[in-house]
Amino acid sequence: MSKKLNTQRVQSLLIAASSLLVASTGWAQAGAAAAAPAAPGAAPNTAPGGPAVFPTDVENIALAKNGGRVIAVTSTLDNDPAFNANNLIDGQVTSAARPKSSSGWASNRFDPIDMETVTLGFKGDVTRRIGKVVLNPSSNVTPERWAKDVEIQVSTEGPDGPYRPVIFATMRKAAVPQEFKFVPAEAKYLRLVFRSNWGSDRAVALGEVEVYEAIGQSDPIGQIIYQLEGAVSELSRFRQTQFNTGGAPTTVASAQGLSQATLQLIQNIGGTAGAAAARSGARLPNGAPNAALNIAALANGGRIADFSSQFVSDPAKGPDPDYAPEKLLDGQVMKVDAAGNATGTFGWSSQGFTPGKQFVTIGFQDDRTKLLSKIVLNPASNQSQLRWARRVDVQVTTESAKAGPFRTVATINLRSEPVNQEFAIGPVEAKYVRLVFEANGPGDVPIANADPDVNSDRAVSLGEVEIYEATAGSQELDTLIDRFNNVLTQLKNLRNNGKAPAANAATATRPDELKTQRS
Numbered sequence: 001m002s003k004k005l006n007t008q009r010v011q012s013l014l015i016a017a018s019s020l021l022v023a024s025t026g027w028a029q030a031g032a033a034a035a036a037p038a039a040p041g042a043a044p045n046t047a048p049g050g051p052a053v054f055p056t057d058v059e060n061i062a063l064a065k066n067g068g069r070v071i072a073v074t075s076t077l078d079n080d081p082a083f084n085a086n087n088l089i090d091g092q093v094t095s096a097a098r099p100k101s102s103s104g105w106a107s108n109r110f111d112p113i114d115m116e117t118v119t120l121g122f123k124g125d126v127t128r129r130i131g132k133v134v135l136n137p138s139s140n141v142t143p144e145r146w147a148k149d150v151e152i153q154v155s156t157e158g159p160d161g162p163y164r165p166v167i168f169a170t171m172r173k174a175a176v177p178q179e180f181k182f183v184p185a186e187a188k189y190l191r192l193v194f195r196s197n198w199g200s201d202r203a204v205a206l207g208e209v210e211v212y213e214a215i216g217q218s219d220p221i222g223q224i225i226y227q228l229e230g231a232v233s234e235l236s237r238f239r240q241t242q243f244n245t246g247g248a249p250t251t252v253a254s255a256q257g258l259s260q261a262t263l264q265l266i267q268n269i270g271g272t273a274g275a276a277a278a279r280s281g282a283r284l285p286n287g288a289p290n291a292a293l294n295i296a297a298l299a300n301g302g303r304i305a306d307f308s309s310q311f312v313s314d315p316a317k318g319p320d321p322d323y324a325p326e327k328l329l330d331g332q333v334m335k336v337d338a339a340g341n342a343t344g345t346f347g348w349s350s351q352g353f354t355p356g357k358q359f360v361t362i363g364f365q366d367d368r369t370k371l372l373s374k375i376v377l378n379p380a381s382n383q384s385q386l387r388w389a390r391r392v393d394v395q396v397t398t399e400s401a402k403a404g405p406f407r408t409v410a411t412i413n414l415r416s417e418p419v420n421q422e423f424a425i426g427p428v429e430a431k432y433v434r435l436v437f438e439a440n441g442p443g444d445v446p447i448a449n450a451d452p453d454v455n456s457d458r459a460v461s462l463g464e465v466e467i468y469e470a471t472a473g474s475q476e477l478d479t480l481i482d483r484f485n486n487v488l489t490q491l492k493n494l495r496n497n498g499k500a501p502a503a504n505a506a507t508a509t510r511p512d513e514l515k516t517q518r519s
Ligand SMILES: [Ca+2]
Pocket: 087, 088, 089, 090, 091, 092, 093, 102, 104, 207, 208, 209
């Protein structure tokens, strides 16, 4: 990897990231923190609704090449040099693809009471503040001997201790690097205590140990790294929720759990394919949500799923097709110019008006459930302004178009003006949106002995409805998470100024990758 650290680019990323975070309400503190460095040991960043986040550096300080050392080991299988404990820090693991690679370490016995241990030290024999260990069980012995439960202990005094545990790591029986993060701990020596394997009483074995230092918040870059790591952590959890629900829109609970800060970050994505498409209003591949696509439009698959009534202009003719509810989704509104010439369609109008009784229910393409974030209403219609919709309950259901159950997620107050009026909602999950009309007219018309919500009992009317999805689409989330992980890695390298970019930087972002097999 000959990728050179482009300091200028990273600095511009740093500035962008910093302003992004300052702009977002949830992490407004990040800006303040960047301006006035926090005291070392300040409280860790906690992503809203998530666990504390402790970022770690990109250099594996246990690696022999980086000055890591094996200080002590309790035993070695048959005293065979092929299973020497130095194999734990040689940057390789055994694999079918690389049969001549390092065999890893194996003990010469396995006793779950009097446990095997390996003790590691670091370059210069100094105390480090560590926050992550990566273990790979892949070793050239039967997998029954692979380590399973390993207690990680640290000592700031001597190789013989005293030691205290920092984490109990339980590995999967899989030949991949497995990451264990913990509350940062001072460590001059790190001891692995092997509590169990996968069923052998002959030996316990391990392929590789990596150790990473915690990043402090005593410098501005460290603080920004904390903030970004918090964002990535939250986004990753949100993405996982999406994945768990089969790529469908998330549940209401999880969508509401997404912080305002993260929603803002998503809205602020620039320069990605998803965002570019979103700005153009085009359909995204895989049905990913597009913030600029009006999903209620007839042209985009929107439809009227139910409605209460339709205006009757002439009793002899019945409901007037010019006032059909589909007129709400046709992309047109009534416009009257100075000369009195009208263009556009009439809009929908009810037959009669009693608050709470007139409604229109809208569904989406293929009857899909959508995660909604915005509704736009335009009251302009070919009716007296006394009949224009003034107050509207926005109700949603994920079940039946007619039977619901519906719940009200917003009550919208419209101005009596023939313009698009935008209202943020949710994000909320909806298969159907029902608009229930609660008041009409400008509302400032004093009518004696009448319901103030009813300026006309002849009809309630509306010109157009637009509905937009929340943009927390998986594709954009993936792009955002990738970008932020990339920025994080570059920031970490920048912070290690003077050091070469770490060869295993990708381990910070791709824990499942077989990084030790890279050439
Ligand atoms: Ca190894």
